[in-house]
Amino acid sequence: MAMRCDVLVVGGGPVGCIAAASLSQSLDVKVLEEHPRVGEPVQCAGLVTPRVVELASANDTIINHIDGACLHFPGGRTLSLQGEEVKAVVVDRGEFDRRCSERAIKAGAEVLTSRRCLSVKRSADGITASLSDGTVDCRAILAADGYRSTVAQQLGLGKAMEVVRGIEVDLQIKADDQHRVHVFLGRSIAPGFFAWAIPCGDLTRVGLCVSPENGTPQRFLNELLHRNGWSDAERVRNYSGIIPLGSLKRTYTDNALITGDAAGMAKPLSGGGLFTGMTAGGMAADVLRGAFQSNDLSARRLSDYELRWKRVFGDEIRRSYRVRRVFARMTDRDLDKVGGKLDRENVTSILATGDIDFPTALAPQVLKASPSLLAFSPLLLLRLLRR
Structure with missing residues (x-):
């Protein structure tokens, strides 16, 4: 035809x-x-900014509002960020x-x-x-x-330029805090990227992405579920996908x-x-x-x-993309050092104002508040400082 x-x-x-x-x-x-x-x-994962929903005129597809995040570093440090307004929404x-x-x-x-x-x-x-x-x-x-x-x-x-492979699962678990996402960092957790847990009403959406050279994401997901005591939770739906970067x-x-x-x-x-x-x-x-x-x-x-x-x-x-390349090369020890430098009230207050559609916009403020971060990639971060 x-x-x-x-x-x-x-x-x-x-x-x-x-x-x-x-x-x-x-x-x-x-x-x-x-x-x-x-x-x-x-x-x-269905986590987007409100402006995305506006572009589609699809407010009726929103199932949750997010105004905070917890960043979990390999050594056990947790950074809690609380915004003053809705930062993201979860959509069906x-x-x-x-x-x-x-x-x-x-x-x-x-x-x-x-x-x-x-x-x-x-x-x-x-x-x-x-x-x-x-x-x-x-x-x-x-x-x-x-x-x-x-x-x-x-x-x-x-x-x-490259891709990361992702996998996630909806678990029959209701999160205690319905308005905060959890992000897990570490080479043993999600090498080359990160893992997440997103509250979706009576469900919690848990997933991660990994660089292809690190193997299949399923193994890392199973380990993440075990580490957080979620292995026995009922799995309602499974998802997978590939994300292009660059x-x-x-x-x-x-x-x-x-x-x-x-x-x-x-x-x-x-x-x-x-x-x-x-x-x-x-x-x-x-x-x-x-x-x-x-x-x-x-x-x-x-x-x-x-x-x-x-x-x-x-x-x-x-x-x-340049920042991600630096992040992907970091060891767990490096990540823990970064966590320590970010875990200051004058820095977390800046991070809490961020826009997830334009994450590097905060770089000049963050680097001025914690200049020791320049040690991880001086040339790159100086460029961000002068943006």
Whole structure:
């Protein structure tokens, strides 16, 4: 079966669907979703900032509000951070995805489920995408198809610098403090990343990510559950996923834009990608609509997309990725030393004001309050200090 459209959005997650909703205001748009039902399987912890929910107009998917955090260091030190306002919300991720899909459909986009883009090639009028049951000819394509993006790789734009592998489980445990997340650090806990426990009403969502060279995350999850006395708790649901870290060198080419995880836009320090992806997806839609109006879908015209998203969060991703590289090399002893330097009232009060969408924004204040942190990576941290 051969189909046609103005813009083909590959990927029916929030990033692709919110972009499709915007594009459909003036263009014929189709969305490819590889799974039978949008939002399944869930591959995300569901912890986002309120601004992400606003982008999707999906307040009804919120199941909890978070205003504090406990950081657990390898040697047993715990840092307690308490914000003065809601810092994050926990959403029902499956329902959140479906709200985004509904917005795209209401705007006029056609969402095609159980359709995976197998390959793409250039045509006289734009791009042809091959599916298992046919083809789609489009004048432009927006790739929101995740970390192993077929579109990005086949159009010569490559892939993210690295990935981490994640796993999590919903346990039948009700947390005593429903408004505080727990973060666990240590090479024996989650080498190359961190572990978490998120209160979700009657459930607690426990998970972690690890760098691939450290083995499978399942072993580390089992050890985390055992260490915290959660091994015997009923497991309600299991999730897994892969997070790309480090953005593509270029996110545009003739007739095509790359966004979200496909472009490596996940935040390197937290792994979250909805804010960056949905924001960039909206920018991609704006640029594509303008390009259609001027009948110019060249790489030169579409390059404005990259300028826009880099202006908003490009520096944050770059700085965060550098910090993560330093963090990933730290031993447990190093982490404990960092914990000691942060465990001061003048520092924790600064950390408690942070924005998880822009975590390095606090770096100058933190380094001025605790300059001995410079010992861990002087050149990098001095750059953060001068940002």
